[in-house]
Amino acid sequence: MSQGNILISACLIGKPVRYNGADLMLDHPLMTKWRDEERLVAICPEVAGGLPTPRLPAEIQFGDANSVLDGKTKILQVDGEDVTQMFIDGANKALQLALANNCKVAILTERSPSCGSSMVYDGTFNKDLILGMGVTTALLEKNNIRVFNQNQLDELDYYLDNG
DSSP: OOOSEEEEEGGGGTOOOSTTSOOOOOOOHHHHHHHHTTOEEEEOHHHHTTOOSSOOOEEEOSSOHHHHHTTSSOEEETTSOBOHHHHHHHHHHHHHHHHHTTEEEEEEOTBOTTTOSSEEEOSSSSOOEEEOOOHHHHHHHHTTOEEEETTOHHHHHHHHHHO
């Protein structure tokens, strides 16, 4: 399965697009390899959905990403502003970009309400984590695009070779 591109959170390739205006640049030999092969397709779903950088922290409110996509749960900023639609719009743009660029896999930022793949914040803004995924991850997975987080590069490499 080694052909195909890799959708990646823009913050992981050094773009300062996180909510606090920072990045999470990944310095890893596999990142260098995939970058040299021109396989990385970057997006920040939150920025693509219309949110500014920097922006206030946002969390899924007492539900999961699928309930957000189904219109049953909201994503609120710490000040109470409803940013649900921007997260959904960003997820849709990430999916469109992935499909247009033959991305069968993605590397997305863990704990994000957009990109988390196994852990997200619980909606209380107390930095408490729960099992769950972000809205973009949920939409990609529903469309058969396998999502890995930034700590799973070796697993992704194995999947690409053996998947």
